[in-house]
Amino acid sequence: MRYELYYWPDLQGRGEFIRLALEEAGASYVDVARKGKRGMVAMMKILQDRRDKRPPFAPPFLRAGKVVVAQTANILHYLGARIGLSPRDEASRLWAHQLQLTITDLVVEIHDTHHPVTSWLFYEEQRPAAKRRTKDFWRYRVPKFLGYFEKLLAKSGGNYLLGTKLSYVDLSLFQIVGGLRYAFPKRMKRFEKKIPRVIALHDRVQKRPRIAKYLASERRVAFSQWGIYRYYKGLDQ
Amino acid sequence: MRYELYYWPDLQGRGEFIRLALEEAGASYVDVARKGKRGMVAMMKILQDRRDKRPPFAPPFLRAGKVVVAQTANILHYLGARIGLSPRDEASRLWAHQLQLTITDLVVEIHDTHHPVTSWLFYEEQRPAAKRRTKDFWRYRVPKFLGYFEKLLAKSGGNYLLGTKLSYVDLSLFQIVGGLRYAFPKRMKRFEKKIPRVIALHDRVQKRPRIAKYLASERRVAFSQWGIYRYYKGLDQ
Numbered sequence: 090m091r092y093e094l095y096y097w098p099d100l101q102g103r104g105e106f107i108r109l110a111l112e113e114a115g116a117s118y119v120d121v122a123r124k125g126k127r128g129m130v131a132m133m134k135i136l137q138d139r140r141d142k143r144p145p146f147a148p149p150f151l152r153a154g155k156v157v158v159a160q161t162a163n164i165l166h167y168l169g170a171r172i173g174l175s176p177r178d179e180a181s182r183l184w185a186h187q188l189q190l191t192i193t194d195l196v197v198e199i200h201d202t203h204h205p206v207t208s209w210l211f212y213e214e215q216r217p218a219a220k221r222r223t224k225d226f227w228r229y230r231v232p233k234f235l236g237y238f239e240k241l242l243a244k245s246g247g248n249y250l251l252g253t254k255l256s257y258v259d260l261s262l263f264q265i266v267g268g269l270r271y272a273f274p275k276r277m278k279r280f281e282k283k284i285p286r287v288i289a290l291h292d293r294v295q296k297r298p299r300i301a302k303y304l305a306s307e308r309r310v311a312f313s314q315w316g317i318y319r320y321y322k323g324l325d326q
Numbered sequence: 327m328r329y330e331l332y333y334w335p336d337l338q339g340r341g342e343f344i345r346l347a348l349e350e351a352g353a354s355y356v357d358v359a360r361k362g363k364r365g366m367v368a369m370m371k372i373l374q375d376r377r378d379k380r381p382p383f384a385p386p387f388l389r390a391g392k393v394v395v396a397q398t399a400n401i402l403h404y405l406g407a408r409i410g411l412s413p414r415d416e417a418s419r420l421w422a423h424q425l426q427l428t429i430t431d432l433v434v435e436i437h438d439t440h441h442p443v444t445s446w447l448f449y450e451e452q453r454p455a456a457k458r459r460t461k462d463f464w465r466y467r468v469p470k471f472l473g474y475f476e477k478l479l480a481k482s483g484g485n486y487l488l489g490t491k492l493s494y495v496d497l498s499l500f501q502i503v504g505g506l507r508y509a510f511p512k513r514m515k516r517f518e519k520k521i522p523r524v525i526a527l528h529d530r531v532q533k534r535p536r537i538a539k540y541l542a543s544e545r546r547v548a549f550s551q552w553g554i555y556r557y558y559k560g561l562d563q
Contacts, residue, residue: 142481143421146428146474156417160427167420180393183404184380190397191383197434205443206455207462218443218455225444237383244379 090171092118093152095132095145100316101264103161103196104149109260110165112303114172120308122148162189165257174257185251188241188258192265195234199268200317202226202324212321223324227276231269235284238262242286248293255294262287263294268318273325327408329355330389332369332382337553338501340398340433341386346497347402349540351409357545359385399426402494411494422488425478425495429502432471436505437554439463439561449558460561464513468506472521475499479523485530492531499524500531505555510562 092111096104098120111118121128135157138144145159151168158167166186169175175185205222206215238250247253250262266287269277281288294300303309312318329348333341335357348355358365372394375381382396388405395404403423406412412422442459443452475487484490487499503524506514518525531537540546549555 142483144477145424146471156420158420158424160424163420163424163427166423183393183395183400186403187382187395187397187400190400194434201438207442207459209462209466210458215455218452221447222444225446229446234383240381246379 090117090153092116092168093121094118094149095121095135095152096149098123098129099310100313101268101310102149102316105264105310106161106192106257106261107149107151107164107168108308109264109300109303110168110172110174110257112308113255113257113260113297113299114174115299116172162186162193165189165261169257174255174260176251176254176256181251185256185258188238188250189261191234191237192258192261195230195265196317198226198230198234199265199272202272203319203321212319216323219321219324227273227280231280232283235280235287239284239287242290249290255297259290259294260300263291263300266291268312268316271312272318272320274320275325327354327390329353329405330358331355331386332358332372332389333386335360335366336547337550338505338547339386339553342501342547343398343429343494343498344386344388344401344405345545346501346537346540347405347409347411347494349545350492350494350497350534350536351411352536353409399423399430402426402498406494411492411497413488413491413493418488422493422495425475425487426498428471428474429495429498432467432502433554435463435467435471436502436509439509440556440558449556453560456558456561464510464517468517469520472517472524476521476524479527486527492534496527496531497537500528500537503528505549505553508549509555509557511557512562 094104094107094111096102096107108120122132132148135141136145143157145157147159149161149164150157150159151164158164166175166182166189169185170182175182202223203212203219204215205218212219241250245252249255249259251258295304314320331341331344331348333339333344345357359369369385372378373382380394382394384396386398386401387394387396388401395401403412403419403426406422407419412419439460440449440456441452442455449456478487482489486492486496488495532541551557
């Protein structure tokens, strides 16, 4: 199966969670909208297709033959089973998906640190609100979310969140750690001492041959000020 | 199967999407934390159980025999298949789940209209930000989300989002309409003209015998200023 991934071309965003899974699995895929102007046109055509009975609400979405799946966690749930990145039994698959949905919640909260008021204002126009949001995010939310994953790693019975075998959830948690390091280098450096297992998982993922190769390639979009994770000095005290 | 639903007792919140599905299906269930103090203790015990290898991150969660499932959309995905509220084929189930995840995204945005800066400040302490957020929410986001569901209803080939048969997604959309009417009576009244199919779906759900009975019962928690949807005069211009 040759998968077609559709996502905005110039940012990691939510598409990156899918890219990491496809890359780790060595799956055959095209990152359609990154294939020049024609790719972008193809993506917009699907989004605006009036005859499509099951149109995606927004990117990312994945085309696998005739099936089009949207919503990041849903794509990973679908894809994971097909490319060997999720467990075999139904209860464990639901569990993996549940964790991915928790990461989805965290992603929204990370984005909202720099744009709490609205996405239709620049960061500079909502700086005091962003500072307040970021303070509470690091005080209450990061410890709760990453503390949860740390606890899970302590009891999973293996090196990965689900035990001895890597799943797409591990790849997503790797991406979260990288993103927080990019956006909040100082804060994250201090916090990492509290989540040694999460950091060890990050390092383990980073060293996997296919992931290492991908990260060094042009296929990996760089972190930037357009994504979920943005660096603002004022937020990283 | 007797299901156990665990959710904060005094608010509709995310638990309401599950309650509506259980009620419509006539499923046997206990709303555990609403059964007095002992119920709340039982919920906290599960949340704090250190030996549990797959602890939920937060309520709502559902216990079905030995399985504990968390994350609203995941619970509905699991439950829908068992109580006859989701389609039979895998592609359609994924599609239903995808729509539910889009509703999940909308729920966060509805909540954030009154608490955009942080949940650790009162509304009164973030009123200007809430006004700005609400303005953009009604200008860009409500038309995008509800317009999407209106479009789907126009092409579903039946009275419901997935066609001729009711699914848990219809119940959730019903709840969204009710919540927006509670929080923004004036704005919603004006907007409803643009989404006649969504409103007709809401009315259809409301009249279903089991739903009507549930809404009139003490099992239905009332809308309140503690939930996702809150009424503030200043936000409903």
